[in-house]
Amino acid sequence: MSRTAATVTDSGGLQCATVPSSPRPASEKELRAVVLAAAASGTGVSLRGYGHSAGGQSFGEGAAMLDLRGLDRVVEFDPQARTIRLQGGASWAALTRAAEPHRLGPTTKQEFETFTIGGSIAANAHGKSVDHGPLIGGVRSLRLMKADGSIVTASRSENADLFAAVAGGYGLFGVIVDATLELVEDRPVRSETPLLLDAPDLIAAYVERLGSRREATPLCYGFLDPACRRGFYVAYVYDGDDREVPLEQLERHEPPPGAFNAFVRIQRRSALARRAALRITWAASRRSETTLRSRRLLLWDEPPAGLAGTLLQKFVVPVARFADLVRRAGQILDRYRGELAVLTPHFRFVPGNDEALLSLAPEDSIAFILSHLARPEDPRWTAAFERATGELLEAALELGGRHYLTFDSVASRSQLLRGYPDWDRFVALKRHHDPDRLFRSNFYERYEGSAA
Structure with missing residues (x-):
């Protein structure tokens, strides 16, 4: 049930911690025993699944890391x-x-x-x-x-x-x-043929599509080149409601993982390949596809190996400000093109929802998503990454947006508070329900602060 001490990292490799044990409870009884033992010893507990977060949320220095x-x-x-x-x-x-x-x-x-x-x-x-x-x-x-x-x-x-x-x-x-x-x-969904457009026209068309045909378009997301000058979006519409179509006839199309891994390796070495990636992705997206909605929510069942060395970031702004974010992001990425390498930037609609205390998008928004080809062992890369991230986050904040905390590794506490004004309320509630701070993480240690 318990594994020994180890140094662990999370997605992207920027965060790490030494954990004394990594128990893997298989029942509620075992889970309770682990929690109570940690409480009695004062060790503290962090929670981990597959470890996709990038901001130290799934481990805490010196805390037992539960593999759930x-x-x-x-x-x-x-x-x-x-x-x-x-x-x-x-x-x-x-x-x-x-x-x-x-x-x-x-x-x-x-x-x-x-x-x-x-x-x-x-x-x-x-x-x-x-x-x-x-x-x-x-x-x-x-x-x-x-x-x-x-x-x-x-x-x-x-x-x-x-x-x-x-x-x-x-x-x-x-x-x-x-x-x-x-x-x-x-329900089955069917892809429409995407058009490659200049960024201003692309964003205008995307926003118009969301406004005029949202109910009939369950999936609609797009891609940009690394300079954010051109791109395309992919739209899926409902394709009837025929339950007689066998599931095996509704398979999603996906690039073979081996080919994708090779494509990522080439992009790591070649700026020319990164610039060409948008057209290659666009050409692949022109293939007609009819599949189940839930299957197209996925890219692959499991992440291919090529993604292991990438680091995600997500910034969201209200729909009306997305064109401004793309313009500013393009300028920032262009300044850092000799120091940072990114895969094809991605964007998607985020329906507004304010139920969570730390809501990412209280109003309808669009997310701008970067996938960095990370080099966390290189201090020059890390410094450039932190500077560029700070500039991107400032742009999002100034446009009324914020960043996704799951991928946060460098934001200052003041930036977090600007994006998430309920953070101190969150901390106060945490202290009420967990006064001894049993559940902890590097992420929380970094941002807890002194909420009343």
């Missing part, structure tokens, strides 16, 4: 009610295996199946869905193990303060033992 993937069962599935209850360490793949044969799927999810349900709620994950916002919108209720080993239910009607804090709270209030999620009809 041993709690991976589907507890209850009701196709008629369109609900499913899963343990916090279960992956999206477990949900897919249960729900897909019934043509049901989640409201939203990330682009790979290898995320835990608990971790996804803790990050209040945002997917590519246009018709559904962050994951909190699809959570009916959850059961949370607190620092004293007790389990409480949190929902919109019961312990509502905890519900709003746990979703997007990065495991700082307790362990999500299990959660009940809403499911939606998993």
Whole structure:
């Protein structure tokens, strides 16, 4: 059940910690024993699933790091009610295996199946869905193990303060033992042929599409070149409601992982390849595809090896300010083109939702997503990355936006407070529910501050 001390890192390799143990409980009883032992010893506990976060949220220096993937069962599935209850360490793949044969799927999810349900709620994950916002919108209720080993239910009607804090709270209030999620009809979607446009025309067309055909367009996301001068968007429309079409005829198209890995390796070495990547991606996206909505929420079932050395960032601004963000981001990235290398920048609509205390997008917004080819062992790269990130974040803040905390590794506390004005309220609530600070992380240590 327990593994020995180790130094761990998270996605991108900028954050690390030494943890004394990494227990992997396989039952509520084992989980409670680990939590109570950590409380008795004062060790502290951090929570980890597949380790996709990049800001030190899943470990704390000197704290036991719970590997929650041993709690991976589907507890209850009701196709008629369109609900499913899963343990916090279960992956999206477990949900897919249960729900897909019934043509049901989640409201939203990330682009790979290898995320835990608990971790996804803790990050209040945002997917590519246009018709559904962050994951909190699809959570009916959850059961949370607190620092004293007790389990409480949190929902919109019961312990509502905890519900709003746990979703997007990065495991700082307790362990999500299990959660009940809403499911939606998993209808076929069909891709439309994308057009390659100059950035101002592209963004105008994208915003117009969201305004005029949003209900008929469940997926709509786009790509830009590294200078943010040209790009395209991909739109998927509902393609009837024929349940007679076998699932095997609705497979999504995806580049072979081996080819993608080679493509990333070439881009690491060649600025010319990075500049050419947009056209290559556009050409691949022109292939017509009809698949299930839930399948197209994904890129691959699992991340290909080529993504292991990348570091994600996500900045969001209100829809009306996105063109300004793209223009300023292009200028910033152009200044750093000799020091930083990025894969094709990505953008997507983020439906507004203010239920979570630390909401990423309280109003309808568009996210600008960067995937850096990281070199964390190179101090010159790290310094350039931190400077560029600071400039990008300032641009987003000045335009009324903010950054996604899951990928945060360098923001100052003042920048965090500008983007998340409820942070001190979040900290005060954390101190109320966990006065001994059992649940901790490097992320929280960096930003806790002195909230009353």
